[in-house]
Amino acid sequence: MNFTLTSFSTDKYYVGFKYPALVTSMKQLDLPEFWEEFSKKFMKDEVSNLVEKKEAIGYMSFKNESSKSFEYYAACEVTEFGVTHDFHKIVIPKGDYLFFDIPFSNKDEEIEAVLNFIRKDSSIEYKINQSFCFESYPETFDHEKEETSLYFVVPIF
Numbered sequence: 001m002n003f004t005l006t007s008f009s010t011d012k013y014y015v016g017f018k019y020p021a022l023v024t025s026m027k028q029l030d031l032p033e034f035w036e037e038f039s040k041k042f043m044k045d046e047v048s049n050l051v052e053k054k055e056a057i058g059y060m061s062f063k064n065e066s067s068k069s070f071e072y073y074a075a076c077e078v079t080e081f082g083v084t085h086d087f088h089k090i091v092i093p094k095g096d097y098l099f100f101d102i103p104f105s106n107k108d109e110e111i112e113a114v115l116n117f118i119r120k121d122s123s124i125e126y127k128i129n130q131s132f133c134f135e136s137y138p139e140t141f142d143h144e145k146e147e148t149s150l151y152f153v154v155p156i157f
Contacts, residue, residue, distance in 0.1 A: 001117050003098040005126075005156075010094050015047055015087040016059060016075025023060075024069045026108040031058075032143075038074035041086075048082030057153075058135035059090050092134070093155075098126065099136070100152040104143065107150070111135070114152050129155040 017038040023029055059073040073088060081089050102110045118128045136151040 001100065001114065003100045005096060006099050007096050008092065008094045012092040013078050013081055014057060014059065014073075014075035014090040014092065015078055015081070015084045016057075016073035016090055017041055017086075018088050019072040019074075022069045023072050026111050029072060034072075035074055042076065045085045045087070047076070047078065047084065047087070049078040049080050051077040051079060053077075054139050055141075056137045057090075057092075058137070059132065060134060061132050062130060096126075096156050098128075098154045098156060100154070102135075102150050102152050104141070104148045104150060105146050107135075111152050114154070118154055126156040129157055131155075 019029065019034055056074065056076050059075055060070040061073070062070045073090060075088075075090050100110075100114050102114075115133075119130070133152065133154045136153050138150070140148070141150055142148045
C-alpha cells in the first residue's frame with residue numbers, strides 16, 4: 001500500500017451531517033444520495049466561518065478499536081465553530097496522518113483494503129489510531145470524471 005505522511009500543525013474544525021445509521025461497510029452506504037442531501041442542507045443553511053476552498057471530508061468515527069461499525073459524517077471545514085444549526089461539530093486533532101491515494105472509480109473496495117491493511121498488517125511502521133479516519137475530497141475532485149481520486153486519511157501516534 002502506498003501512502004504519504006502528512007503533519008497537521010493545528011487542529012482542523014469541520015461541521016457535518018451524520019448518516020442516519022451505524023455503518024459496517026462502505027458498500028452499505030448510499031453515498032451519492034447522502035452527499036446530495038448534505039449539499040442541499042449545507043447550501044440552505046448559513047454556515048458561519050466556512051473555509052473558502054471547496055473541499056470536504058467523509059468522517060468515520062469508530063466506537064472502539066475492535067468495532068467494525070462506525071458513524072459516518074459528510075463535512076466541510078470551518079475556521080472556528082460558530083452557528084452550526086443541526087450540523088455536528090468535528091475536530092481533526094493536530095498530529096501525523098497517513099494519506100492513501102484512492103481512485104474514485106474503485107473507492108469502496110480500496111478503502112476496505114486500506115482498513116484491512118491497517119487493522120491486520122503488523123509490518124507497518126506506524127502505530128495507527130483506530131478511533132477515526134476520513135476521506136478527503138480535494139478541490140480537484142470531480143465525481144463525474146472516471147480518473148478522479150481522493151485521499152483516505154488515517155491518524156497515527
